[in-house]
Amino acid sequence: MREQLENFPxxxxxxxxxxxxxxxxxxxxxxxxRYFESARLVYFEKIGYLATAQTTGIGxxxxxxxxxxxxxxxxPDKIFVGSKISEMSEDRFTMQYRIVSEKLQKIAxxxxxxxxxxxxxxxxKAPIPPxxxxxxxxxxxxxx
Numbered sequence: 077m078r079e080q081l082e083n084f085p086x087x088x089x090x091x092x093x094x095x096x097x098x099x100x101x102x103x104x105x106x107x108x109x110r111y112f113e114s115a116r117l118v119y120f121e122k123i124g125y126l127a128t129a130q131t132t133g134i135g136x137x138x139x140x141x142x143x144x145x146x147x148x149x150x151x152p153d154k155i156f157v158g159s160k161i162s163e164m165s166e167d168r169f170t171m172q173y174r175i176v177s178e179k180l181q182k183i184a185x186x187x188x189x190x191x192x193x194x195x196x197x198x199x200x201k202a203p204i205p206p207x208x209x210x211x212x213x214x215x216x217x218x219x220x
Contacts, residue, residue, distance in 0.1 A: 077178065083158075086122060090111060090154070092149050103148065108185050114157065116189065119215075120136060122211075134194070134205055135194060138190070139192045146184055147185075149175075149184050153177055158176075159173050162188075167203050170188055171189045173185075
């Protein structure tokens, strides 16, 4: 199962809980976006983006997101959610996600999100701060 997430520098472990199930006896589709969000925020913490946002006002904002559902998740289960950055430009990057089910031993979902660097004090997009770009490249192990 780890090989399914080997290219993801950030992997978190989450339980599938009963309250995430819907009337069709599987995890509701909206919950997958919460799983992605959890992995995204751990990634942001690792690169210092949340701390930078506090001091400079420049931080990440989610512009768009999508999910490809592969296998339904059900309670009980444990999932592993990976996040990585696949593309980066001056003021934005694409983050990819993968959810792997321990019970199924398979990929349950994959998705991505477009993250824009945003100046919250001025209400407009901003270049990705140089230290954040450097931290991303170090975590990912290559230069964009």
